[in-house]
Amino acid sequence: METYRDSHNRALTDYPRPSVAVDTAVLTVPPGAALSVLLVRTGDEWRLPGTFLHEGERLADAVLRSLQTKAGVSGLSPRQLHVFDDPARDNRGWVLSVAHLDAVPWSRLSIDADLARVVPVTDVGALPYGHNEILDRAVATLRSSYASAPDPLHLLDGAFTLRQLQDLHEAVAGEPLMRDSFRRAMEPQLRTTGEVAAGTVGKPARLFEF
């Protein structure tokens, strides 16, 4: 491709450009636990995983690369949240950060406890680089997605019972949900597998899938 020249005969690369980073709030629900977020260590500091955008790379691919490296997880579908653009935000220079949200089933996370940990979102303290705001937006976005659709970001892996789905939605919402309303809202959006769950006390529950 021939280099573009503007009306001053300058290429785009003759003008100052910012570095662009991606930072991602990876949310998950450990078994029996509350909605949690993945933090990684750099030095003695815990932060959301992130990386700089490489040349010609898509933002989503940069997110996947950072998560593959730092949490051994792949095949996610990152969603953009917001661009943080305060020129003084990063002391390394002029850096735009594109915040992302991703959700991953607990079973697919493989983390090295020295480099990463998963913390309930209510227990996360102060994070550097304004990462608390990213986390807040991620949680709000996740909650609003889960308000009307069954597990839209696929935090459940295979087939599941209505009870498991409701437990998940309650963990995401951070509060108990009503059984009747939940059933009425979700059941029409699900397909039964024909199978039932076994090995539990009580009447076996039907299994569903998407």
Added chain:
Amino acid sequence: METYRDSHNRALTDYPRPSVAVDTAVLTVPPGAALSVLLVRTGDEWRLPGTFLHEGERLADAVLRSLQTKAGVSGLSPRQLHVFDDPARDNRGWVLSVAHLDAVPWSRLSIDADLARVVPVTDVGALPYGHNEILDRAVATLRSSYASAPDPLHLLDGAFTLRQLQDLHEAVAGEPLMRDSFRRAMEPQLRTTGEVAAGTVGKPARLFEF
């Protein structure tokens, strides 16, 4: 500030960086007309107004600068929609575009017909640079904001009657709304000025403000 060096003794500016642009869907409702968008001319091509981000500039300030120049309008509150990052999107080089939405009262737009025009969103044809997708997102975002709150982006300028508010919301929604439900939803969120509108046929309507 001392220049930051990474573990390879390189500054951030030693790595390739993209140019960053902002593009904005400016939405307005002309009197008695449908929801419309501001388009500007470059050469013989009509597109959404946009500009490149200057060094150290905030994204919102770049948006305001481009709108001041191209539509003579100031004092808006741009909202980020999405970052478009396809490396092949712009033939001038590697350009990230941060799409924005802004709403402006018709009365505050002063446009030069040779350089800009306002077109109903249903009549906009194919735009370059993937700007149709920005417009679609802008309209969807505006509609969802207007679903539950009275004129949240302040398309109305001063005091207004409930009928004027409903006309506005119908223009935004692109469909008629029910009088009873609209009233029940909006009236509790408004404050009356104590004044009534004059000069119209029929019982004078109360004026409201935010």
Added chain:
DNA sequence: CAAATAGTGTCTTTTAGACACTATTCG
């Protein structure tokens, strides 16, 4: 069988939609 959980039926309360009626202005 008792305890536990799944699934269904039905009543009540709340909300949304429909519509009639009154109030106040202009021409």
Added chain:
DNA sequence: CGAATAGTGTCTAAAAGACACTATTTG
């Protein structure tokens, strides 16, 4: 006064919440 628009009251239909009852499993 008649036409037009604003504002209120009330009936009905739909949705949400509450709760009781039946069904089927484990121990």
